[in-house]
Amino acid sequence: MEYDFINVIPPMRAPDVIRNSPLPWADKWTDQGWVEADKHSLRHPRYPDVFSVGDIAGVPKGKTAASVKWQVPVAMAHLIADIEGKQSNESYNGYTSCPLITRVGRAMLVEFDYKNNLTPSFPGVIAPLEELWISWLMKEVALKATYNAMLRGKA
Amino acid sequence: MNELTLSTLLAVFEEMFGRHLFWGLVIACTIIAFLFIYVIIRDNKIEAKRLVRAELWAPVGAAIGIAFVFFITSSNFADIGGPIDVIVLILIAVAGAVGMTILAYIVQSLSSSQKS
Numbered sequence: 001m002e003y004d005f006i007n008v009i010p011p012m013r014a015p016d017v018i019r020n021s022p023l024p025w026a027d028k029w030t031d032q033g034w035v036e037a038d039k040h041s042l043r044h045p046r047y048p049d050v051f052s053v054g055d056i057a058g059v060p061k062g063k064t065a066a067s068v069k070w071q072v073p074v075a076m077a078h079l080i081a082d083i084e085g086k087q088s089n090e091s092y093n094g095y096t097s098c099p100l101i102t103r104v105g106r107a108m109l110v111e112f113d114y115k116n117n118l119t120p121s122f123p124g125v126i127a128p129l130e131e132l133w134i135s136w137l138m139k140e141v142a143l144k145a146t147y148n149a150m151l152r153g154k155a
Numbered sequence: 156m157n158e159l160t161l162s163t164l165l166a167v168f169e170e171m172f173g174r175h176l177f178w179g180l181v182i183a184c185t186i187i188a189f190l191f192i193y194v195i196i197r198d199n200k201i202e203a204k205r206l207v208r209a210e211l212w213a214p215v216g217a218a219i220g221i222a223f224v225f226f227i228t229s230s231n232f233a234d235i236g237g238p239i240d241v242i243v244l245i246l247i248a249v250a251g252a253v254g255m256t257i258l259a260y261i262v263q264s265l266s267s268s269q270k271s
């Protein structure tokens with residue numbers, strides 16, 4: 001069979017500790033067990049003191065380290081507001097990033113939100129829908145470094 | 156933490172190079188910058204002859220800069236895809252050229268002072 005592009009994704013699911021808990025959605029992704037969450041506030045509808053960020057969050061986009069970067073400040077704002085007895089309007093828009101490597105040396109840095117709007121981090125500089133060397137450079141040297149810095153709470 | 160701050164940039168660079176190499180490079184650049192200022196103050200001018208000779212090294216620096224970036228990112232000229240890629244390449248070349256020129260100028264100035 002001829003094809004231009006192949007994208008193989010192995011089955012993914014939440015770890016047992018989550019799947020065997022009351023946290024996952026009852027009617028969505030039931031075979032995968034992601035945590036039920038409001039897709040904008042990331043708050044659990046049934047357990048309001050539970051927030052989920054990262055791959056475990058049962059939201060329609062995300063599942064990237066890049067998403068985590070935008071989810072954490074939202075969950076944090078709501079947690080802090082709760083502690084202070086206030087309300088937060090912070091909202092996660094579904095931002096995610098797919099550095100698509102099209103060959104060794106070139107990539108497309110495609111970023112988009114829940115509505116599939118393109119949300120480029122470098123508008124006018126890095127065109128999301130072009131195969132570029134600069135996108136490959138970002139992927140090769142900058143992205144992993146940024147996510148590692150994020151784990152240190154610095155990015 | 157949505158804004159890009161200096162501490163974010165420093166943390167990212169630390170992750171990129173490794174903490175020791177990054178700060179080592181910062182210190183090396185600072186020393187080179189001070190040496191450059193030192194020889195200019197010492198000679199009370201920029202020696203035109205030396206500068207011209209140092210500039211001969213600029214293309215070498217540009218080539219080394221580009222070769223280095225291609226090497227660490229496993230890419231080559233065939234991967235240049237759009238205008239922005241050409242701009243990035245030129246910036247890397249300019250950085251290499253300026254760095255090498257300054258280095259060559261310092262080396263000449265310091266070695267000529269040893270002779271005299």
Ligand SMILES: Cc1cc2nc3c(=O)[nH]c(=O)nc-3n(C[C@H](O)[C@H](O)[C@H](O)COP(=O)(O)OP(=O)(O)OC[C@H]3O[C@@H](n4cnc5c(N)ncnc54)[C@H](O)[C@@H]3O)c2cc1C
Nearest residue numbers: 015017053054055056062063064065066067068097099143
């Ligand atoms: C091949 C590949 C390429 C990718 N490329 C990119 C990319 O270029 N850009 C990007 O943004 N994202 C990328 N991602 C996605 C990114 O890696 C994930 O979205 C991100 O790591 C999710 O972080 P997390 O902390 O939510 O989950 P994880 O990183 O999976 O962390 C969950 C942790 O929980 C631990 N754990 C599980 N069960 C238990 C338990 N019972 N007790 C204690 N600990 C437990 C696990 O061991 C794990 O360390 C890629 C993913 C893959 C697989």
